[in-house]
Amino acid sequence: MRHHLPPLNALRAFEVTGRTGSLSAASRELGVSVGAVSRHVNLLEDYLGYKLFLRQHNGMLLTQGGELYHDQIASAFDLIDNASRSRHVGTKHAIRFRAYTSFATDWLSPRLPDFRRRHPDIAVQLKQSLNETNFASEPIDAAISALPVLQRDVLSVDLFNTIFLLVCADGGTRTRALEGDFFSADAPPILFARRERPFWEQYFDRMNLPAPPFANGLEFDNLSLTYQAARNGAGIALGQLFLVADDLMTGRLVPAARACVELDIPHRFVYRTGRDASTDVNALKCWMLDQASQTKAQMTKIRAELDHL
Template sequence: MARRIPPLNPLRVFEIVARTNNLTLAAQELHVSQSAVSRQIAVLEGYLGVELFKRERHGVTLTKHGETYASEVLPAFDSIAAATARLLRNSSQGALRVRTYTTFAAKWLLPRLPAFQEQHPSIEVRIDSAIPDVNFDRDSADVAIQFGDGGWPRVNSDLLFHDEIEPVCTPEYLKTHRGPRGKLDALLKHRLLVSHYRRTDWDEWLEFAGMTELASGSERMSFGSSVLTWQAALDGMGIAIGQAPMLKAELDSGRLVRPFAMPWSRQKAYYLVRPQVQREPRKIAAFREWLLDTVAREMA
């Protein structure tokens, strides 16, 4: 048998009138007129078939039925209010939990994070690295930075930047392995460094550049992450596919160079994602604003 629950808005009005014993105070708390409060009480009394309040010259008082009903309804509303406060407190307080990839954290986020902490010293940031897409119902994360096409269900996503890739190596490696009269094709006949999770990058860039045949017989050395792949390039072990936004410091300092100067911007990109249905606390809003501002400034 279905449970009988009265209309919730009239029930809420009843709770406030019973708690305050005053129609005027109830109207002020609800930001409505006193007559609107009276109408809602009448709706509830009509549903229940009993009189809940005595209308007297100087206000209202609970009837016997009203007192009995209020003794159980008011604690129920107290429990709802307490549960809501706990939920909001747990979601809005504490550290900001950011989920992303190890490479993005190490090469992009961490070098820039001190600027966020300087602006928001009261917000602690905790970074969790993982490969699978975030599931906010399952994972302990407030926001995530993910790679893809931005079409994830049940999340709001902000585009950060597209995936721009091209070969990188050290200036010394370039000098040693380029061909006669500086021909660059020779670089592709030596060792190509490959990241396990981005193992198609070389083939896709070579196709884009029209150089697939030049590297058809080249040795390939694989590493477990892009960070290790780029470190191998820095150590002069070969030439790697770099992601320009991740290697800004190395490229700006000249530790790595882009010998072909042929960047390819792919359709997939990095996005900031957060739950679609969420009461967005200040810590999330602050981090989102800082992140988008930082990206926009650097892209400009």
């Protein structure tokens, strides 16, 4: 039997746009540009001879005919998906994902239950490491990196840039920090990890302050421990804004400075492509981008409120 089918790429673009209600969300899930998704939708509308969406300023709304067609198309894609999955029973492995400690502990881990709710059939095996991932020699599907991607069959998307802000628990420590009291004999100690010392120096330099008083501070093994100590009132930590945004929104931490310092150090989601790629990595990538977008909205609000301290 010969089938009369529209272009399959156009069908897929329509299905995802209808499900997400957004061309930009569909472009992220499909890994193509917003313009490409829009062209596919227009192509399908021309093929069918009627409008599938009402274009609105806040998204894409299915027409009555579009909603009926979408229900039928979505069912067809579900059948294809189920048939494809059934051929791989027993061979599917968890996404092997590597992230540095503070990213895994302070940003990713609290959000992973949401990924599990959205994708109950996808397992994630999270490993913590400070080393860069070599996809050519290591069994890793995706990683977090601050370095440019120079490896074959590996792509990346930017999640966050590096923005620093001094943070502490609310109270007297904050008052003294806002007054610039870092150097007196009884000043609140700075809480630092050895690897972060250069960033403290850059922060103080940008704020036109003398060198950080490391000798009177408390040194920790990693950044996450400095945040935990700050929450407990031990002193002042240098917060990566995206890592401490949740704490700042809930009041577990408060700003200890009136300004941020931004460095050109991006934090990227890096993932394997080609024949060795995990088929589930795209779902993880899209989810990461969505979560990062929500965190960046928090960061914008936090920075705006610094002007009122």
